[in-house]
Amino acid sequence: MSTYVIGDIHGCYNELILLIKKINFNPNKDKIICAGDIVNKGYNNLDCILYLMDIDAKVTLGNHDLLLLQLLNSPNKSTLKHNLHDILNHEKAEKINQWLINQELVIYLDEFDTTIVHAGIHPSWTKRDYLEYAALVKQNISTIKFNKNAISKKTSNKIDFYTNCFTRMRLLEDNLDLDLENIKLDTKLTPWFELYKQKETIVFGHWSFLRGKTTNKKTINIDTGCVYNDKLTCIRLEDLKKFYVESHSS
Numbered sequence: 001m002s003t004y005v006i007g008d009i010h011g012c013y014n015e016l017i018l019l020i021k022k023i024n025f026n027p028n029k030d031k032i033i034c035a036g037d038i039v040n041k042g043y044n045n046l047d048c049i050l051y052l053m054d055i056d057a058k059v060t061l062g063n064h065d066l067l068l069l070q071l072l073n074s075p076n077k078s079t080l081k082h083n084l085h086d087i088l089n090h091e092k093a094e095k096i097n098q099w100l101i102n103q104e105l106v107i108y109l110d111e112f113d114t115t116i117v118h119a120g121i122h123p124s125w126t127k128r129d130y131l132e133y134a135a136l137v138k139q140n141i142s143t144i145k146f147n148k149n150a151i152s153k154k155t156s157n158k159i160d161f162y163t164n165c166f167t168r169m170r171l172l173e174d175n176l177d178l179d180l181e182n183i184k185l186d187t188k189l190t191p192w193f194e195l196y197k198q199k200e201t202i203v204f205g206h207w208s209f210l211r212g213k214t215t216n217k218k219t220i221n222i223d224t225g226c227v228y229n230d231k232l233t234c235i236r237l238e239d240l241k242k243f244y245v246e247s248h249s250s
C-alpha cells in the first residue's frame with residue numbers, strides 16, 4: 001500500500017490520468033491525497049473532479065476549490081474569473097458540492113509525521129493550533145467568502161485569516177502578517193516556510209513559482225505548474241520519491 005500526494009491539478013485531466021498510470025495506482029490498496037486546487041484554469045475541470053470522486057481521493061482544499069464551493073453555494077455572488085461552468089451546470093453539481101464540503105483544510109498523517117495543506121502553515125502555529133483552526137474553517141466551509149483583507153492574526157476575522165493561511169499564504173511581513181500580492185522570493189518579504197519550526201513535515205502546493213523547491217527540508221512543495229505548461233507532480237510518502245508527467249495542455 002502506498003500513499004501519494006498530488007500537486008495542483010487545476011483541471012489538467014489528461015496529465016492526471018497519465019500520472020495515475022505512471023505510479024501504477026491500485027485503488028484497492030493505494031491512497032491518493034490532492035494538495036488542493038484540483039480545478040479551475042485548466043481545460044477539463046469536470047472530469048478531474050468526477051474521477052477524483054470515483055477513486056475516493058482526499059483533498060486539502062485550495063483557493064480555487066473554495067471558489068468552486070462559493071459558486072456552488074451562493075451563485076452569482078462571486079465576480080472572480082473562472083471556467084467552472086461545466087461543473088456548476090452538471091446534474092451531479094449537488095453531489096460534487098457535498099463531496100467538496102466533506103474535504104479538509106489540513107490532513108495530518110501520524111504514520112509519516114506529515115501534514116498536507118494547500119498553501120502553508122503559519123509559523124506562529126503549533127500542530128495543535130492548526131488542527132483546531134482547520135476544523136473551525138471546515139465547519140464554516142460552505143459560507144466562506146474570499147476576503148483579501150484578512151491578513152493579520154491580531155486584527156482580522158479569525159476564520160478568514162485561518163482560511164487565507166491554509167489556502168493562499170506565500171510571503172509574510174516582518175510582523176508575520178500575510179502579503180497576498182507578491183509571489184517572488186526576491187522581495188523584503190519572507191516565505192512562510194523559512195520561519196516554519198515545527199517537527200512534522202509539511203507537503204504543500206499553491207506556489208508554482210517555486211517549481212518544487214524550498215529552503216527548508218521540513219517543507220516540500222509539489223506544485224510544479226502543470227497548468228502553466230510545466231509538470232504535474234506527486235510524492236509517495238513512504239519514501240518521499242517524486243513522480244511527474246509533463247504538461248500536454250498547450
Ligand SMILES: [Mn+2]
Binds near residue numbers: 037118206207
Ligand atoms: Mn492555490
